[in-house]
Amino acid sequence: MSALISRWRSIPRWAQLVILAAVVIFVPPVINIVERQTGFGLLTQVNRALIYVSLALGLNIVVGFAGLLDLGYAAFFAIGAYTFGILTWPSLRLDFSFFIAIWVCVLVAALFGMLIGAPTLRLRGDYLAIVTLAFGEIIPPLVRNLDNITIRIGDLVLVESFNLTNGPLGMKPLGRPNFGIVESIAGLSPGQLDPGVNPTFWYFIIVILVLVVLSASRRFEDSRIGRAWRAIREDETAARFMGVNTVRVKLLAFAFGASFSGLAGAVFASMLGAIFPELFRFQVSVFLLIIVILSGAGSVWGVLIGGLLISTFDGVLLAQIMPSIFPNSDVQSLRWVFFGIGLIAVMLFRPQGLFGHLGQRQRASQPVKEAAHGDAA
Amino acid sequence: MDPQLEAFLRQVLVGLSIGCYLALIALGYTMVYGIVELINFAHGDLFTFGFFISLTIWGLFDVPTPLEGAWILALPAIAIVVILLSGGLNVVIERVAYRPLRGASKLAPLITAVGMSFMLEAIFAYIWGANQINYPRFIPTTNFLNDFSRIIRFTPRDILLFGVTIPAMIGLTLFIDRTRLGKAMRAAAQDREAAAMMGINVNRIIAITFFIGGGLAGVAGMVYGLYTGSGRFIMGFEFGLFAFTAAVLGGIGNIRGAVLGAFIIGMVQAMSDLYIGGEWSRVIIFSLLILMLVFRPSGILGSTTSVEKV
Known part of the structure; x- marks a missing residue:
């Protein structure tokens, strides 16, 4: 394994990119052949795995980079998906375009990340974990019950029987990306690039999502804020003495972590075309935590590879x-x-996780272990 | 009687009964936290274990339903077996999943506890099935208050519930306050290292704490089965979290606080079922948990684990 990694590093960068691009492009046709031979539904599973990878990369910012245990991460996934639902569900008549709606979802999720983060940042690590868990447990029953909202102030009825989330029935259908402009430029007939439920179209859309999330993660890792996250993870008190604004830095970890899952939630909602409260239960939070911990908290490449392997295994x-x-x-x-x-x-x-050593180059620190000893002091 | 008052009084009794088994679970939660500062996430699953294992033990015999004659003596006998088994299971869990990580961060054993909880739930579902499981109706449900009201119910089941849980709570309090072992537990909770230096075998004390906590949760599961007549492999998760909320409410590490918190949570649930709607109860209790942790993490009665370690 390590021989393979050093071999990979010796290849020039442009060649690495060409190889990766070729792998990415040839995945759907190869899988199509395998699917036809075996009868398994594989490409939808690859898409699901890639969505989980982008969620896990978001959780990795909170748990891996900043060392804050979040047991309710699925809440932000749900917020992203339901924001997308509210913006594009035909019955509510907002009719946002996919490409605008996903960025609104990112903002809304980041806002909620700060909202839950702000009051909880003073808490000790294990209390923070329970608060996030409770928050994650509140969201599904909340969206299930928001199908009949009535708000009254005295005799003044502000809202009556307003159906925001369609409760347990779920929201369906939801908006899909519309490539009308591309179609007209490329001279295709309208609707030819409509992804519909075709997993191959969705595969490429989700690959773009993963690339966005991956490159953002990589940029954070070695940036000023990434170093600050590492500092508070290993020793919060020391970090504060070194001039790290711990509150701001933790809030940013929550906001960025949540925004990743807001984006993933929006794409997920659009891909499924329907969302239900049950899709965002505690099991999802724990499954994502398992991906991050098993793969190696704090390691971007580790979470990428581990996430793909674990989701495929599952x-x-x-x-x-x-x-x-x-x-x-x-x-x-x-x-x-x-x-x-x-x-x-x-x-x-x-x-340090199964793949935590990937992409760690000369850095000696092994995230969870280091955090472990730092915290015990 | 006024039907509104009648409904209110009925919910008071319901709240007390929920408080009873929540208290038994919360006691184990709070004792373990008091000593090892670990949120034992798998604790609620011992409640489920007590439910299922007692069901299996009953199944070994040809028991009449409802219980009659000498079979009533089987009740305490099986309860003792359930306490031993679930206490023992909790000791094994501590030994395998938490003790090796005692020197590490607080988050490491919390993560293994989450893994343990999910593993136990999957095993329960595998052995006993994933559906709602019926518990034989060993205890009759004749209402003692029939002449007085048909809505407010007080049955032999309530006698069983209060008869098991209240002596258990009093016994535990006395045990911790009065006995040598209880004193050692308090010492270990206050300062583990100092206690070890005074010649207290801390590992043994921790094992005993897990045993008592597990046993209480297990017997609570059995009583719950006898009381409600059904349960499911996943129920320990929700009861565990409610009990944890109760422990936090009363001040985690505080024995009396856990009991008080459990009765408050029981009342909150019963009242929100009546006045707000059952579908909101979870939201309300978990919001309460968040608010308590954020604004008053030391609870109503204050915590006995006085040193707030960062």
Whole structure:
């Protein structure tokens, strides 16, 4: 593995990019062939895995970079998806274009990130974890109950029976990206580039999402704010003495982390074309935490590779291949046993994660372990 | 009687009964936090374990429903077995998942606790099934208050619930206040290192704390089964969080506070079910948790873990 990595690093940068681009472009046709041979639904799983990777990269900012344990990250995912739903659901008649709506979702999610972050930043790490968990638990019942809002002040009825989220029935259909301009420039007939439910179109849209999130993560990592996050992760008191504005820096971690999942939530909502409160349960937060911890908290490349592997393990191996090999056993219901054991084993035996060493070059620090000893002091 | 008052009084009893089993769970939460400063996320799942394992033990015998004659004696006997098993399971969990990480950050064992909780829930679902499971109706539900009101209910089940939980709470308080072991536990909670230097075997004390906490949660699960007549593999998650909220409300680490907090949460739930709507209860209780942690993390009665470590 390490030989492979050093080999990869010896290749010139332009060649690396060409190889990566070729891999990215040839994934859908290759998978199409495999799908036809095996009958498994793979490309939708790849899309799902890539969405999870972008969410995990957002969580990695909060947990990995800044060392703040967030157990309710799915809340921001839900906020992104439901903001997108509210902006594009035909019944509400706002009819935002996809390309505008996703940025509104980013802003709204970042705002909520600061909103939950601001009062909680004084708290100790484990209390912060529980506050975020409680926040994550409030969001699904809240959106489920916001289908019949009535606000009265005295006799003045401001809002009556207003259906914002369509409750347990879910919002459907939702807006899709419209490439009308591209179509007219390229001389295609209108609607030819409508992604619809075609997973190949969505694959490329989601790859762009991952690239945006990935490059933002990489930029943060070695920037001034990234160094400040690392400093508060390893020793908050020392960081404060060094002039780091810890409150501002933590708030930014929450805001950026939330904005990633707001973006991912919007794209996810648009891809599915329908959203329900149950899509954003606690399990999603924990699954993302498992990706980050198992892959190696703080390592961008580690989370990228680990996220792809873990999501594929979950969505393809456990959900499709194993049941087809052992049709009588209930492997799928044991997925949380595997993840639970994995989480415990990694924390006990390899706190830097399975792929935490990727892209760490000369930096000696092993994030979770370092944070561990820094915090205990 | 005025129907509104009647409904209110009924919910008071409901709130008290919810408070009873929440208190048993919250006690374990708060004791463990008092000593190791760990939010034992898997604690609620021991409640579920007590529910399921007692169900399995009942299933081994040919028990008449409702219980009659000498079978009533099976109730305390099985309760003791459940306490031993769930207490033992909690000790094993501590040994495997938390003790190796004791020197590390506070967040490391919290993460393994989340993993442990999910693992246990999946195992419960695998063994006992993922659907709502019915518990045999061993205790009759004849209402003692029938002549007085048909809405307000006080049944043999309530006698069982209060009869188990209130002595358990009093017994635990006395144990911690009066016995040598209880004194050692208080010492370990105050300062683990100093306690160790005074010759207290801290690892043993921690194991005992986990045993008592697990046993209380397990017996609460059994009583819950007998009381409500059904349960599900996932219920420990919500009860655990509600109990944690109760522990925080009363001041985490504070035994009496946990009981007080549990009854407050029980009342909040019962009243919001009546006046606001059951679908909002979760939102209200979790908002309460957030507000408490943000504005008064030391709780109503104040915390016994006095040193706030950063």
